[in-house]
Amino acid sequence: MKAIRQIVLAALLVAGIGPLAAAPVDINTADAATLAAAINGVGPSRAAAIIAYREANGPFASVDELTAIRGIGPKLLERNREVISVGGQPMGEGGKAR
Numbered sequence: 001m002k003a004i005r006q007i008v009l010a011a012l013l014v015a016g017i018g019p020l021a022a023a024p025v026d027i028n029t030a031d032a033a034t035l036a037a038a039i040n041g042v043g044p045s046r047a048a049a050i051i052a053y054r055e056a057n058g059p060f061a062s063v064d065e066l067t068a069i070r071g072i073g074p075k076l077l078e079r080n081r082e083v084i085s086v087g088g089q090p091m092g093e094g095g096k097a098r
Contacts, residue, residue, distance in 0.1 A: 008036065008037055023085070024038075024082065024084055024085035025038040025039065025084060026085050026086065026087065027050060027054070027060050027063065027066065027084055027086060028054060028059040028060055028086055028087060031051075032051055033047070035047035038083055038084075039080050039083060040076075040079055040083075041072075041080070042076075042080075046071050046072060053065075053068065053069050059086070060086050063084045063085075063086055066084070
């Protein structure tokens with residue numbers, strides 16, 4: 001499974017998508033592979049849970065809503081705040097767009 005994640009990450013980086021890309025990943029539009037590659041601590045099952053949550057509840061209003069998903073807590077969120085966006089806007093302190 002780790003090898004698959006590394007291959008996906010490498011493919012996304014070559015395509016210009018992922019944690020080293022200029023723009024943060026938009027949690028309202030990204031697919032599961034992009035979420036898993038870009039967000040440290042999020043693998044395929046948590047990425048699928050993010051998508052399931054947004055399909056059931058509508059788009060995220062802020063990145064802080066990610067903590068409603070099992071396995072995503074405040075520490076994981078803070079570690080990744082700079083690589084996550086909602087609506088293309090990078091999130092600053094408190095989950096508010098800059």
